[in-house]
Amino acid sequence: xxxxxxxxxxxxLAGAGGKPGRATRVPARWRTVASGIDPWSEGVEVPDQAWxxxxxxxxxxxxxxxxxxxxxxxxxxxxxxxxAADLMHVPQPAVLAPNHASDMDTPLVxxxxxxxxxxxxxxxxxxDRFYRRRRYAVAAGLWINTVPFDRGGESRGLADAxxxxxxxxxxxxxxxxxxxxxxxxxxxxVARLCVAAGVPLIPVHVGGxxxxxxxxxxxxxxxxxxxxxxxxxxxxxxxDPLDLMARAAEAVAALAASSAR
Amino acid sequence: xxxxxxxxKPVRGxxxxxxxxxxxxxxxxxxxxxxxxVTDKSPPTVFQAGESFRLERLPVGSRVVYPPxxxxxxxxxxxxxxxxLDAPHEMDPLxxxxxxxxxxxxxxxxxxxxxxxxxxxxxxQRVIEQVLERxxxxxxxxxxxIAALAIHRRMTPAELRRTVxxxxxxxxHPDRLYNHDAEDPDGNVELGxxxxxxxxxxxxxxxxxxxxxxxxxxxxxxxxxxxSPAIGLGSYRSISAHHNVHSLRHSRSFMDPEHxxxxxxxxxxxxxxxxxxxxxxxxxxxNNQMYADPLGFLAKPEARWSGRExxxxxxxxxxTDRAPARTRRTLFQRTASPYGVIGVSAGAADAAHEVSxxxxxxxxxxxxxxxxDIVTAGIPYISPYNVNSIMNPVLVMSxxxxxxxxxxxxxxxxxxxxxxxxxxxxxxxxxxxHHPSYIDFYEEVLAETTDPAEVERRFxxxxxxxxxxxxxxxxxxxxxxAHPFYMWYWGAHALExxxxxxxxxxxxxxxxxxxxxxxxxxRDALEMAEQVVGRSPSLTHxxxxxxxxxxxx
Numbered sequence: 001x002x003x004x005x006x007x008x009x010x011x012x013l014a015g016a017g018g019k020p021g022r023a024t025r026v027p028a029r030w031r032t033v034a035s036g037i038d039p040w041s042e043g044v045e046v047p048d049q050a051w052x053x054x055x056x057x058x059x060x061x062x063x064x065x066x067x068x069x070x071x072x073x074x075x076x077x078x079x080x081x082x083x084a085a086d087l088m089h090v091p092q093p094a095v096l097a098p099n100h101a102s103d104m105d106t107p108l109v110x111x112x113x114x115x116x117x118x119x120x121x122x123x124x125x126x127x128d129r130f131y132r133r134r135r136y137a138v139a140a141g142l143w144i145n146t147v148p149f150d151r152g153g154e155s156r157g158l159a160d161a162x163x164x165x166x167x168x169x170x171x172x173x174x175x176x177x178x179x180x181x182x183x184x185x186x187x188x189x190v191a192r193l194c195v196a197a198g199v200p201l202i203p204v205h206v207g208g209x210x211x212x213x214x215x216x217x218x219x220x221x222x223x224x225x226x227x228x229x230x231x232x233x234x235x236x237x238x239x240d241p242l243d244l245m246a247r248a249a250e251a252v253a254a255l256a257a258s259s260a261r
Numbered sequence: 262x263x264x265x266x267x268x269x270k271p272v273r274g275x276x277x278x279x280x281x282x283x284x285x286x287x288x289x290x291x292x293x294x295x296x297x298x299v300t301d302k303s304p305p306t307v308f309q310a311g312e313s314f315r316l317e318r319l320p321v322g323s324r325v326v327y328p329p330x331x332x333x334x335x336x337x338x339x340x341x342x343x344x345x346l347d348a349p350h351e352m353d354p355l356x357x358x359x360x361x362x363x364x365x366x367x368x369x370x371x372x373x374x375x376x377x378x379x380x381x382x383x384x385x386q387r388v389i390e391q392v393l394e395r396x397x398x399x400x401x402x403x404x405x406x407i408a409a410l411a412i413h414r415r416m417t418p419a420e421l422r423r424t425v426x427x428x429x430x431x432x433x434h435p436d437r438l439y440n441h442d443a444e445d446p447d448g449n450v451e452l453g454x455x456x457x458x459x460x461x462x463x464x465x466x467x468x469x470x471x472x473x474x475x476x477x478x479x480x481x482x483x484x485x486x487x488x489s490p491a492i493g494l495g496s497y498r499s500i501s502a503h504h505n506v507h508s509l510r511h512s513r514s515f516m517d518p519e520h521x522x523x524x525x526x527x528x529x530x531x532x533x534x535x536x537x538x539x540x541x542x543x544x545x546x547x548n549n550q551m552y553a554d555p556l557g558f559l560a561k562p563e564a565r566w567s568g569r570e571x572x573x574x575x576x577x578x579x580x581t582d583r584a585p586a587r588t589r590r591t592l593f594q595r596t597a598s599p600y601g602v603i604g605v606s607a608g609a610a611d612a613a614h615e616v617s618x619x620x621x622x623x624x625x626x627x628x629x630x631x632x633x634d635i636v637t638a639g640i641p642y643i644s645p646y647n648v649n650s651i652m653n654p655v656l657v658m659s660x661x662x663x664x665x666x667x668x669x670x671x672x673x674x675x676x677x678x679x680x681x682x683x684x685x686x687x688x689x690x691x692x693x694x695h696h697p698s699y700i701d702f703y704e705e706v707l708a709e710t711t712d713p714a715e716v717e718r719r720f721x722x723x724x725x726x727x728x729x730x731x732x733x734x735x736x737x738x739x740x741x742x743a744h745p746f747y748m749w750y751w752g753a754h755a756l757e758x759x760x761x762x763x764x765x766x767x768x769x770x771x772x773x774x775x776x777x778x779x780x781x782x783x784r785d786a787l788e789m790a791e792q793v794v795g796r797s798p799s800l801t802h803x804x805x806x807x808x809x810x811x812x813x814x
Contacts, residue, residue, distance in 0.1 A: 001787060001797075003318040007304020007563065011316055013575035015582065
């Protein structure tokens, strides 16, 4: 179909330019938050920015976190931390598995971790969300030390995470896969990783963040939150990942119940 | 009944004489300039989309049908009304019908016409003031004024004041100026069935009057005539005789009374009413000057806009794009149109209405040769049922498929199995006071089925007889429980005729629930339409509002 092409000045003046008004404007690129195989994502996403884990950038990250990220997080979320000191008795590397309700969970957990853990911890970040552009990837890596985690092809993401564990990094992965209200939807991928790599799984519960920064919104209010670390769950050599995950989910639920008291 | 294009019956009266025999011509055929073909160099076309505007590029070779420019209004409306009352059609002058001691009732159309509301003074006020003056002069004391609502919502005191003017309102409200109550068991009388067995109910006060003066406002060929008292002062039972799926599917179209089953049925009821009570009709026909300056250019072809007009449009569009929805709605609902009165006719129903139909044809008809595979149109922010209210999805459907689709005489503008593309946000937003039954209709009925016949069979009665809706209708400002059903039936003919309906920019959930498709852009919609009607389809854009209709050959 050939379309009329006159009246460009009117279109520019009226701010149309082929785009309708704000209410019905089509986004330049659709936001991808769902998991699943994305046939168009091959080769589009930005690769892991490994250089950000070197000593120089790590120092810059520590400075940024201590001067900006953590003060702001504590100001907004007033976290009450439970069980962080006990982590000193847990062998590293390990997999940290918190529940996930808000984007604020990651800075809260990082702020709550002892320094010996925090500087050795990477965050598995959805590659379809944080690694769409190089500048997002660098920003995320610089602030919270992320590595891309491919939610679409889960085995590929887990293999990358296992590699990092072998290198001695703790990996923080959200077993629910995406921000979810409640304790449902724990997937077995994290447990498979622990069984395969032979590392402990540390259940973590973050409470109260969904009210401060719900999914799809910015910070809407200040409030009180809790970050509770549980006892590590050790995988038996031939344990079914589903069983391990069930134990971990129970542990997180128990933390939720105890931290609510 | 005479409509343009057919040999007209001889009509007499000052208005037609003043028009110099215009009614005998066929104005639609002289409107070639109203149909414009899109070329490579054509500017984008303006589409209304609720309370905002869209600029869309149409395919080269499409036709755009523009409304005819507004006719000049009468220079002296008061004299026009006086002349009509003094020299009515096929009736004695009003003065000679008035006598001391008589019961006089003046009924008038409610706020559903004209759209948008007209700038003050309202023509109903002007007519009513002159009728009252004559009544006082003749010594008539028992006078009631009734807003002929049918089963629409009651008008608020402020709306009544706006319609009849402060002087009349202060003198008559509330005891002698009030809303018709279609559900009042004591306030209505049965006048017996028509020759075809349709029940006829009329407001008791009107039925027991010595003379009923009915003041019509005509902006479309749908309105006016002897059906108005039977509908406006009727009850749910009498109105449901023609507001049903069968009648509305056989009304081809509502804008062509001669071929409308709805009109035939309502006219039969009108005959019963006229036999029971003498009715003196006063019909004031308005031109289509919907936009006040400086926005008058919106009715013109975009290619004819001056630089200043383009700048004004750009400002308005940017404003409406950015303003919050509530502000936009308030702004739009506050606008009033500077309509001109192009004619006033009075007297017996058929003769007076014939003049109005001729005037409507002179103002609104445009000849279009051939149907189109795809017809596009922008749905505005207002319909007859959301004045000072919210255009909910069901009203969007009735405006698009009921009103816009039916703005034709002869054949529909879109071919059978063709595609209708509309622009409207179709937001799931309801006025909780005005449209309570609409909310339940949307949530309960449309979740089950969208087939008008099934909707009618399974659900209408329970909504119409619901005590809570009846209570809200009678005491609050709610539309009747059955009203959303009529809105759905209003589109029954279109639903049967077209192959697909697409809303550009429509809310996905609302469109899905009503059985329509939606697209983000006009180009997407055209691609979707091509899958239905085939490659290289013919496209006609119906550039309404302002209101007009097509005579399709």
